[in-house]
Amino acid sequence: MPIKALLFDLDGVIVDTAIYHYQAWRRMANSLGFDITEEFNEQLKGISRTESLEIILAHGGLTVSEDHKLALATQKNEWYLELVSQMTPAAILPGVTDFFVAVKTAHLKTAIGSVSKNARLILERIGMIDDFDSIIDGTKISRGKPDPEVFLKGAAELHVRPDECVVFEDAVAGVEAAKRGGMLAVGIGLPSVLTQADLVVPSLAKLTLEEVFTLSAVERP
Known part of the structure; x- marks a missing residue:
């Protein structure tokens, strides 16, 4: 897929x-x-x-x-x-800006899937509010991770199927939510911790979009 x-x-x-x-x-x-x-x-x-x-x-x-x-x-x-409220674009983690340049070039749809009710404020403060086609945050969901609701709503708003999505997560609960939702998961952190992820990298600075595309060959339930 x-x-x-x-x-x-x-x-x-x-x-x-x-x-x-x-x-x-x-x-x-x-x-x-x-x-x-x-x-x-x-x-x-x-x-x-x-x-x-x-x-x-x-x-x-x-x-x-x-x-x-x-x-x-x-x-x-x-x-x-x-x-x-004091955050600036300097708070964006290493590799994120370059990764999103590649994402835009590839014309991929993007969404935020966060339990935080302050997600929109943070995105505005760091200047990335327009980088996402959809923002699913704590104001739109009734169940937190590892329930897959936040990601399933994101897929629905983007008009794509769950098995056409890749989720990027740094938390065990988030990776589990992605997998329970039938999505691929890229873990940001340690392989020994994010054991359910299909791929784990220390940060987006260590990841290329080509590596993400290779995940399409991963078998899903």
């Missing part, structure tokens, strides 16, 4: 806002009387704000009301937005 569309996770693939998430979550945890480490923050990658909050509260041994959870999530997001 020919490859017609590329779907990208945002955080860790196009930009890296993990440090901003960590700083905001740590500030929230500190306000509640405990701390979290960067290592702990790794398990929050690729999952929703609500799920992240539940994990952090459990880590701190706290039980709070639903109203309090909502207030905490809102406060965390405000702190996070303070940080990302």
Whole structure:
């Protein structure tokens, strides 16, 4: 099946806002009387704000009301937005700009598939909002990764079949979502971690579009 569309996770693939998430979550945890480490923050990658909050509260041994959870999530997001609002195109990860030049030349369809509700803001700040034909973010989905909803909606908006798509992901949950959706997956990170991916590279700087096209020969269920 020919490859017609590329779907990208945002955080860790196009930009890296993990440090901003960590700083905001740590500030929230500190306000509640405990701390979290960067290592702990790794398990929050690729999952929703609500799920992240539940994990952090459990880590701190706290039980709070639903109203309090909502207030905490809102406060965390405000702190996070303070940080990302200062982002510039300099935040784009190595290799992304050159890779997208090749993507445009090949006339491939593109979409963002991110659980973040701030995806559009980030893309605007880094000057890449017009590089995507569709943006599926946390405002358009009801289920987070590893549920494939975000990528299936992306394929639908691009008017392509799932087996005509390649997903680029840095998180285990995201790779699993792609595979559950019947799509090919390129992992950005370590092969020992992203074991379900069809191909793993350290960054888009280490990947050519020709290598992506070779994935069309990979057998899918």
